[in-house]
Amino acid sequence: MDFNTIYSQIKENSLFGRYVTNNHIKPIIDTLSHQFKIETIGYSVQKKPIYSVKFGNGKTKILMWSQMHGNESTTTKAVFDLFNFLELNSEEAVFIKNNYTLLCIPILNPDGAELYTRENANQIDLNRDAVNLSQPESLLLKGIYNQFKPNFCYNLHDQRSIYAAGNTNNPATVSFLAPAYNEAREFNKVRILATSVIVAMNEELQKYIPNQVGRFDDSFNINCVGETFQSLNTPTILFEAGHFQNDYQREQTRKFIWIALIIGIKNSNDNEVVLTKIDNYLTIPQNEVLFNDFIYRKFKINANNTNLIISFAANYEEILTEGEVVFQAVCTEVDELIQNFGHQEYNGGEGIYTDDFENMPKIDQKVNFYLNKSIKFVNGLKEM
Known part of the structure; x- marks a missing residue:
């Protein structure tokens, strides 16, 4: 058939x-x-x-x-x-x-x-x-x-x-x-x-x-x-x-x-x-x-005056809004190395991570940030 x-x-x-x-x-x-x-x-x-x-x-x-x-x-x-x-x-x-x-x-x-x-x-x-x-x-x-x-x-x-x-x-x-x-x-x-x-x-x-x-x-x-x-x-x-x-x-x-x-x-x-x-x-x-919706590898952050290379992961949360399901990317893990696969993966190349909060990804935080202060990520995705 x-x-x-x-x-x-x-x-x-x-x-x-x-x-x-x-x-x-x-x-x-x-x-x-x-x-x-x-x-x-x-x-x-x-x-x-x-x-x-x-x-x-x-x-x-x-x-x-x-x-x-x-x-x-x-x-x-x-x-x-x-x-x-x-x-x-x-x-x-x-x-x-x-x-x-x-x-x-x-x-x-x-x-x-x-x-x-x-x-x-x-x-x-x-x-x-x-x-x-x-x-x-x-x-x-x-x-x-x-x-x-x-x-x-x-x-x-x-x-x-x-x-x-x-x-x-x-x-x-x-x-x-x-x-x-x-x-x-x-x-x-x-x-x-x-x-x-x-x-x-x-x-x-x-x-x-x-x-x-x-x-x-x-x-x-x-x-x-x-x-x-x-x-x-x-x-x-x-x-x-x-x-x-x-x-x-x-x-x-x-x-x-x-x-x-x-x-x-x-x-x-x-x-x-x-x-x-x-x-x-x-x-x-x-x-x-073994999967996350997003994996971000090799991003540089400054923690306690020390530069660290980290990776972090995010998953979509499904939110019903006005009769439509909206996908909201939320951080689920921050570590030096993440073993999971990402449905979408980004390599930061040890570039600098910044955001509008504390310049560090945090669990349960919405995934909106910058790479090297010039490349913008909104709701998990890199803006083109």
Whole structure:
């Protein structure tokens, strides 16, 4: 399948950037064809509607949900790209329609989406509420799970730009996890089925983002939804949309998630368990925290009348401002030598660092400064 050509036809262009709420998706939901069954399945803490979109009439049932964390919207965009693909009535779309039943909750946490926060309106992380079920959104997801009885679950998230695919300078643009079902993190038939789907998705993604697919940490926490559903004998897959080079709006990453969704769906079935899939899964490099958004090396400062050569790092903070997510570069580390990689790196050549404060980078300070009093950096970036 020529994914690049198809994607140019089906990308849902009305969804763009990092801020995606009910107000953005409702007009699109209203235009979906009769092939899709739309329902309001419940309400959030602040009584915002939570929608489901159902497609297909096949035997294998897949439940997927996005924006369980309100500020993780990339997979929501990819889900609507998937809906547009299914509208094409192509051979692949018809195959999915006849063999699968998809039930998608595009935004599980509409309050958090509107506020652009990880938690819901009660400041509870829904992905740590799978056992307590203390929140209406958690109860809703568990109720849909019990009613729908899926054969597979897709838990759709974003991850920060700090992750590398293994011990490399390759960003983890997409990461996956087959969550553990017990403390020992053993592989039973259910978990192996999840790994087999991940292996298929990874093999396809290597054609587009070679060496930029990671494997998320599988530490066991039964309070997480993935571990809970896996322990209930439903193969569950965690999707993590991460950083692609110079793509802070995640417009490239959404395409790779869309590709993964199609490959994942077509490989989500109850085939015979193949033990070699475990080895193929474990060869996917585990995510490592090796990146900063900015690294500045070899800058000269004067501290206590002594000239020092330092390096410093900065990461973007995402701030919701008037309905738009603004990226604010903030200093996170100052040291003689920084081991991390930077998505953007600058070598000061032992030139002089100055700023409008104390002429020294400081933790949590906005990254606005000068090199040799002539080259200006604003919000982390060198002015051209």
